[in-house]
Amino acid sequence: MGVSAKYILQALEEIKANGTKQSLIAENKKQSLYLDYPELKRFDEQIASVFQNAMKSVISGEKVDFKAAEAKSLEIQQQKKEFLEKNSIDLSKVSPLFNCKKCSDTGYVNGKICDCVIKTATALSYNELNKDVDLERYTFEKFDLNLYPDREIEGVNSRELMTKIYNFCVKYADSFSNKAESLFFFGKTGLGKTHLSLAITNVLCKKGYNVVYGPISKVIGNIEKEHFSKDEQENTIDNVQNCDLLVLDDLGTEFSTPFVVSTVFDIINTRILNNKPTIINTNLEFDELEQKYSARIVSRISGNYRMLKFIGEDIRIK
Ligand SMILES: [Zn+2]
Numbered sequence: 409m410g411v412s413a414k415y416i417l418q419a420l421e422e423i424k425a426n427g428t429k430q431s432l433i434a435e436n437k438k439q440s441l442y443l444d445y446p447e448l449k450r451f452d453e454q455i456a457s458v459f460q461n462a463m464k465s466v467i468s469g470e471k472v473d474f475k476a477a478e479a480k481s482l483e484i485q486q487q488k489k490e491f492l493e494k495n496s497i498d499l500s501k502v503s504p505l506f507n508c509k510k511c512s513d514t515g516y517v518n519g520k521i522c523d524c525v526i527k528t529a530t531a532l533s534y535n536e537l538n539k540d541v542d543l544e545r546y547t548f549e550k551f552d553l554n555l556y557p558d559r560e561i562e563g564v565n566s567r568e569l570m571t572k573i574y575n576f577c578v579k580y581a582d583s584f585s586n587k588a589e590s591l592f593f594f595g596k597t598g599l600g601k602t603h604l605s606l607a608i609t610n611v612l613c614k615k616g617y618n619v620v621y622g623p624i625s626k627v628i629g630n631i632e633k634e635h636f637s638k639d640e641q642e643n644t645i646d647n648v649q650n651c652d653l654l655v656l657d658d659l660g661t662e663f664s665t666p667f668v669v670s671t672v673f674d675i676i677n678t679r680i681l682n683n684k685p686t687i688i689n690t691n692l693e694f695d696e697l698e699q700k701y702s703a704r705i706v707s708r709i710s711g712n713y714r715m716l717k718f719i720g721e722d723i724r725i726k
Pocket residue numbers: 508509510511512513514515516522523524525
């Protein structure tokens with residue numbers, strides 16, 4: 409599972425910035441405390457000098473009595489402790505207020521990225537996605553199965569079928585892994601395809617997966633812009649190819665040019681080859697997709713995706 413590197417870096421910066429800020433604040437408080445209690449400053453300087461002297465000796469190759477140095481340091485620390493107690497000084501009030509106790513807001517624990525960085529990065533990517541789509545509106549809880557008629561349409565009971573699809577999607581999101589299968593949602597407009605794919609997106613984003621969601625026109629538009637401007641800053645294509653889950657909404661609504669057709673094929677094909685799951689939504693029938701793209705794309709999709717046909721009446725009207 410991987411949050412995009414862009415958000416990891418951004419999170420690291422934010423966390424370190426807070427660490428530096430808190431350390432500075434704590435240092436100011438300590439200096440102010442030293443003005444009230446010069447003895448305290450002397451204790452701290454003495455403790456520091458014990459170690460500095462030992463280090464100097466090590467560097468100049470002299471023999472160092474570490475035991476004696478440690479004993480000396482402990483002795484001063486004990487005096488300091490007694491002094492603090494006598495004057496009722498609470499040192500915790502001048503120590504830095506870090507958000508993360510594990511890494512003291514450095515972002516690293518034993519050379520490894522701290523959990524707090526992943527958590528922050530996940531939240532950042534979720535917010536970024538939320539800027540374009542109001543993710544909170546599209547949850548499983550807000551999906552209303554009663555909007556589907558409890559009668560036969562095209563040979564199946566619409567509500568029963570949609571209940572099965574709904575349950576399938578809930579399970580898909582719950583048990584998602586990098587080995588999850590790809591899904592193809594098709595059927596007429598207004599049957600909840602976007603809602604269910606965003607509900608899956610919602611769950612996975614909160615779990616820390618890197619999900620790229622976008623109406624196909626927007627995704628392709630970004631790639632096209634970057635392709636022709638050679639913009640090094642953005643890397644939509646990398647992210648689209650490598651994210652944990654790619655959700656392409658409204659396939660077939662974009663204006664098709666040879667560039668678009670080959671890019672769409674590339675994205676779909678590369679993700680299949682790399683065993684990366686993708687969810688595609690479309691209002692088009694297979695023959696329409698074949699006409700718009702190619703038989704090649706349709707055969708790649710039908711051979712590698714689980715097909716879920718949505719049947720009912722436009723729920724947006726209700
Ligand atoms: Zn941390």
